[in-house]
Amino acid sequence: MYRKVLPFLVAVLAAAQQPRSDEPGNPVAGDPGAIESGRKTYVGSCAGCHGATGEGGRGPNLRDGRLIRRSSDAQMFRTIQKGIAGTEMPGTNLPDTRIWELVAFVRGLGSPAAFVMHPGDAAKGAEVFAKNGCGACHSIGGQGGTLGPDLSTIGGLRSYEYLREAIVKPGDRVAAGFQKIVAKTKDGRVIEGVVKNYSNYEVQMVDRTGKLYLFRTPELADVKIAVETWMPQDYGKRIGRDEMTDLLAYLSRLSSRPVKLGGGR
Numbered sequence: 001m002y003r004k005v006l007p008f009l010v011a012v013l014a015a016a017q018q019p020r021s022d023e024p025g026n027p028v029a030g031d032p033g034a035i036e037s038g039r040k041t042y043v044g045s046c047a048g049c050h051g052a053t054g055e056g057g058r059g060p061n062l063r064d065g066r067l068i069r070r071s072s073d074a075q076m077f078r079t080i081q082k083g084i085a086g087t088e089m090p091g092t093n094l095p096d097t098r099i100w101e102l103v104a105f106v107r108g109l110g111s112p113a114a115f116v117m118h119p120g121d122a123a124k125g126a127e128v129f130a131k132n133g134c135g136a137c138h139s140i141g142g143q144g145g146t147l148g149p150d151l152s153t154i155g156g157l158r159s160y161e162y163l164r165e166a167i168v169k170p171g172d173r174v175a176a177g178f179q180k181i182v183a184k185t186k187d188g189r190v191i192e193g194v195v196k197n198y199s200n201y202e203v204q205m206v207d208r209t210g211k212l213y214l215f216r217t218p219e220l221a222d223v224k225i226a227v228e229t230w231m232p233q234d235y236g237k238r239i240g241r242d243e244m245t246d247l248l249a250y251l252s253r254l255s256s257r258p259v260k261l262g263g264g265r
């Protein structure tokens with residue numbers, strides 16, 4: 001029975017130092033299979049304290065921690081392996097290979113998806129994107145709708161887990177400028193869309209077709225703005241596991257900078 005790996009970021013804080021030039025690199029860095037194996041180890045040993053996707057809980061947040069990004073893979077390996085005396089972070093008897101896999105997974109939690117190797121077929125993912133009508137609301141390369149965020153460079157901006165959550169739990173994080181709005185004008189029109197800006201004096205919104213409206217409040221009979229999204233809530237059930245993996249591979253490749261990962265991406 002492997003010992004649990006507890007508050008990880010606290011340990012990194014205590015152990016943080018400048019990387020040495022002779023430090024070993026992660027032999028499984030960027031290997032999709034290793035990252036998936038690391039995810040399984042994380043779920044069984046770390047998620048209880050750090051959250052299912054590293055969002056934090058009893059233990060610190062692993063997705064946004066600066067020290068995670070600043071620490072070398074070797075430093076992270078030693079922290080997991082040896083633990084930190086005087087803290088809740090114990091050592092572990094995990095084999096070295098399993099520790100390296102865990103390091104590879106944790107490293108990807110806060111890194112932009114485009115620069116970490118992930119499983120899936122991006123070409124098939126583009127087909128999943130089209131089949132589910134995602135382009136009706138999201139634009140890629142100037143093509144598509146405006147009811148949801150532009151995804152042209154999303155892989156270079158957001159982590160893999162962020163993209164996954166945005167699909168399966170879209171209501172948890174609603175991007176600024178994309179809150180749901182339903183406005184009723186005094187002449188009887190009902191306009192649905194997303195709110196771009198609003199105040200006591202005016203409302204700026206975009207409807208489902210992408211048309212921009214600017215209303216002064218005296219023109220409106222009723223306005224309902226909610227911290228919600230128009231995105232369907234059932235994609236986690238509607239899209240199968242393999243299709244979801246391919247879709248995430250496709251979104252992960254969308255970046256303003258060239259992606260050179262090699263392998264099968």
